[in-house]
Amino acid sequence: MRILVDIGNSRCKSAIEDEDGLHPLETFAWKDVFLHEVLDRVWLKALGERRPESVHVSNVAGERLLPNMSAWCCDKFAIKPIAIHSVAEFNGLKNAYNEPETFGVDRWAAMIGARAQYSGGLCVIDSGTATTVDLIDADGVHLGGAILPGIYTMRRSLGKYTSALFAADGDISPFSDNTAGGIAGGTGFASIGAMERLVYEASQRVSPMTTIVTGGEAKILESFMRIPVVHDELLVLKGVSEMGGALSEIELGLASTCCDRLSLN
Numbered sequence: 001m002r003i004l005v006d007i008g009n010s011r012c013k014s015a016i017e018d019e020d021g022l023h024p025l026e027t028f029a030w031k032d033v034f035l036h037e038v039l040d041r042v043w044l045k046a047l048g049e050r051r052p053e054s055v056h057v058s059n060v061a062g063e064r065l066l067p068n069m070s071a072w073c074c075d076k077f078a079i080k081p082i083a084i085h086s087v088a089e090f091n092g093l094k095n096a097y098n099e100p101e102t103f104g105v106d107r108w109a110a111m112i113g114a115r116a117q118y119s120g121g122l123c124v125i126d127s128g129t130a131t132t133v134d135l136i137d138a139d140g141v142h143l144g145g146a147i148l149p150g151i152y153t154m155r156r157s158l159g160k161y162t163s164a165l166f167a168a169d170g171d172i173s174p175f176s177d178n179t180a181g182g183i184a185g186g187t188g189f190a191s192i193g194a195m196e197r198l199v200y201e202a203s204q205r206v207s208p209m210t211t212i213v214t215g216g217e218a219k220i221l222e223s224f225m226r227i228p229v230v231h232d233e234l235l236v237l238k239g240v241s242e243m244g245g246a247l248s249e250i251e252l253g254l255a256s257t258c259c260d261r262l263s264l265n
């Protein structure tokens, strides 16, 4: 049994993976919490008497959360989480970046998760703190992607860079008679409109193509976009599972050893 983790710039998503598949755990906005309290409550409770063989992590939040998570895992499980990385090629998926390690590992995991489930051309949209759109042809060649602010981030940036505006998370409708509604609608449609245009551009290059949406804003995109999309909340974690599963026993043994604990002995 393994724990799979997706640390984004705002929230931490995780799941237990056992012989029955993936069991998603409670998502939390990690900047607002004491990590050990959340992990005690969420992970230990879900595990019961069980302990994971490994913890695999996709992390795009730098050093802000993972070191504390590692310390907690060493303390509770005597294992160190294994961070996965973007590489040039995995299971026939070819990274478009000349410097593959600079490609967001959550994007890489999402594409791998998509390819594990669908064949043919794929357009993968991951909308969270940032929104990313990545295009893969039927041969597994990644044709590149686009990055824009997520809806939540657009709203907060208006609050930050103007005197009179604020972050407004209301209903998305195109025309409003008040500031909050105007911000909610404008930023919502900025994202929805950008997605429709980028999916159009994608379909001019790759056809037929399945469009998959994931991330905290995926429900909004799914309900407003005027083109068929598949919504998969677990896309990144599924990719983490694929990549973690491909590590050799030796790599697993070395990487999951809890170094701090060993050095104490």
Ligand SMILES: Nc1ncnc2c1ncn2[C@@H]1O[C@H](COP(=O)(O)OP(=O)(O)O)[C@@H](O)[C@H]1O
Residues within 6 Å of the ligand: 007, 008, 009, 010, 011, 012, 029, 032, 127, 128, 129, 130, 150, 151, 152, 153, 214, 215, 216, 217
């Ligand atoms: N406290 C919070 N901080 C940031 N985002 C939040 C918070 N609470 C809810 N959200 C929502 O969660 C979304 C982030 O989704 P997610 O895909 O998990 O992002 P990331 O992978 O970038 O952490 C935001 O776009 C916003 O709608």
Ligand SMILES: CC(C)(COP(=O)(O)O)[C@@H](O)C(=O)NCCC(=O)O
Residues within 6 Å of the ligand: 007, 008, 009, 010, 060, 102, 103, 104, 105, 106, 107, 126, 127, 128, 129, 130, 131, 132, 147
């Ligand atoms: C684009 C991202 C910030 C998205 O992060 P998220 O919204 O999931 O927190 C992340 O994938 C990242 O830091 N990427 C590195 C740059 C790149 O992919 O080109």
Ligand SMILES: [K+]
Residues within 6 Å of the ligand: 126, 127, 128, 129, 130, 131, 132, 215
């Ligand atoms: K994202």
